[in-house]
Amino acid sequence: MINVQNLYKKFGTNEVLSDISTTISKGEVVSIIGPSGSGKSTFLRCLNLLEVPTSGSIDINGKNLTSSKKNIHKIRQQIGMVFQHFHLFPHLTVLENLTYAPMKAKGIKKAEAEMKARLLLERVGLSEKETAYPNSLSGGQKQRVAIARALAMEPELMLFDEPTSALDPEMVKEVLDVMKDLAKSGMTMVVVTHEMGFAREVADRVLFLDHGVLVEEGQPNEFFSHPKTERAKDFLDKVL
Amino acid sequence: MNLDFSQIVPYIPFMLEGIWATLKFVFFAIILGSILGTILALFKIGSIIPLRWFADAYTSIFRGTPLILQLMIIYYSTPQLTGYDISAFLSAILAFGLNSSAYISEIIRAGIQAVDKGQMEAAQALGVPYRAMMKDIILPQALKNILPALMNEFITLTKESAIVSTIGYLDLMRRAQVVGSDLFRNFEPLLFVGLIYWCMVMGLTMIGRVFERRLKQSD
Ligand SMILES: Nc1ncnc2c1ncn2[C@@H]1O[C@H](COP(=O)(O)OP(=O)(O)O)[C@@H](O)[C@H]1O
Ligand SMILES: [Mg+2]
Numbered sequence: 065m066i067n068v069q070n071l072y073k074k075f076g077t078n079e080v081l082s083d084i085s086t087t088i089s090k091g092e093v094v095s096i097i098g099p100s101g102s103g104k105s106t107f108l109r110c111l112n113l114l115e116v117p118t119s120g121s122i123d124i125n126g127k128n129l130t131s132s133k134k135n136i137h138k139i140r141q142q143i144g145m146v147f148q149h150f151h152l153f154p155h156l157t158v159l160e161n162l163t164y165a166p167m168k169a170k171g172i173k174k175a176e177a178e179m180k181a182r183l184l185l186e187r188v189g190l191s192e193k194e195t196a197y198p199n200s201l202s203g204g205q206k207q208r209v210a211i212a213r214a215l216a217m218e219p220e221l222m223l224f225d226e227p228t229s230a231l232d233p234e235m236v237k238e239v240l241d242v243m244k245d246l247a248k249s250g251m252t253m254v255v256v257t258h259e260m261g262f263a264r265e266v267a268d269r270v271l272f273l274d275h276g277v278l279v280e281e282g283q284p285n286e287f288f289s290h291p292k293t294e295r296a297k298d299f300l301d302k303v304l
Numbered sequence: 305m306n307l308d309f310s311q312i313v314p315y316i317p318f319m320l321e322g323i324w325a326t327l328k329f330v331f332f333a334i335i336l337g338s339i340l341g342t343i344l345a346l347f348k349i350g351s352i353i354p355l356r357w358f359a360d361a362y363t364s365i366f367r368g369t370p371l372i373l374q375l376m377i378i379y380y381s382t383p384q385l386t387g388y389d390i391s392a393f394l395s396a397i398l399a400f401g402l403n404s405s406a407y408i409s410e411i412i413r414a415g416i417q418a419v420d421k422g423q424m425e426a427a428q429a430l431g432v433p434y435r436a437m438m439k440d441i442i443l444p445q446a447l448k449n450i451l452p453a454l455m456n457e458f459i460t461l462t463k464e465s466a467i468v469s470t471i472g473y474l475d476l477m478r479r480a481q482v483v484g485s486d487l488f489r490n491f492e493p494l495l496f497v498g499l500i501y502w503c504m505v506m507g508l509t510m511i512g513r514v515f516e517r518r519l520k521q522s523d
Pocket of ligand 1: 105
């Protein structure tokens, strides 16, 4: 489904990603881990062209991302993204947050968009909040709304950039539960996370990035119990 | 002190008509200034270099020269250059509209840039087209932040509108001068229209407060 070949990204002279190649297949859940500043967010953001790669190619469903600037909206509509800091639209109600993009970007009728949005809110356990504004929600609730907002576009792929890092500890679980649910439903997911438990339990594969290099990848059990590289060992020693 | 307000009584209807005369062109100037100002602000933050350059040059010129000069140039040079006998009313709308658009564009630009970058990224990630994103997501949030500055600009424009008296437009200010020279007493009519300007500005301030409260709904 996603095929990344020789991806490089530079900010000025700072090479943030070097020569990353990997493929992610449909329905796979991939966790990206690595020290802070290693390029995890940048990699994720390249997958929906929030960052433009310096060189290399990214194919999604056989369509080359970097050469199709024109269809960028269409491609992004198939890729949901969840941010560390939620980025809900503060001037719209929860329901409007969910219906806005389907109506504006896909031309879906209001009644239909609202019906689907209500189903999604039910799924993330926030039905009673549909008329609330984001500022009145807790962090965990905000992130669940943000996930529902991304799902409202009916994407084929979901990207998560440290979705629980900005949350109070007691709210992490409610968000991870929603994500586990989503993984079970067969969604293709790429998740940057510091939640090693989640990576171990839910991910089909772990990518370990360090200094912009894809140092190691493998099955979670394999990776966490027998890391092959020194760098991965060092990192795991620090976080586990 | 020999103040005698009784003498201006017969002239009060004449001066009150000036409210309408002033409001009329101030209203159109604010509309013109807001529309142009928004467009210029979008030019300034956009990626098309010539448009950015144009908007910056425009702002620099209209902020860098006196408003009264701009007004006179429009009023006196339009007939000379084009043969079109432009009315004082139209000149006033143009001068004030074009001038305030320069200030408004700066206010809006700063407002847009103050909106969290994450908002734009979230909209982009959802595949929302640029125009819709600006109109529905970015500008409404920018507007909320800049409303006080914007109201300030409208208030300034309302007060500075008195400059049109210099091209003979019968606004509030001009009417006070006319009455003054009729009566050989200037202080009373000036004081009278001063009070009216103050009331108009208070009205605008109140309208601004109502808007602000409405936009604050989501807090
Ligand atoms: N927009 C940007 N401009 C310049 N440098 C950036 C930008 N975004 C990220 N970087 C740099 O790229 C490196 C990797 O950042 P990031 O992908 O956010 O790492 P991570 O998500 O793994 O913490 C960091 O050194 C960061 O300073
Ligand atoms: Mg990051």
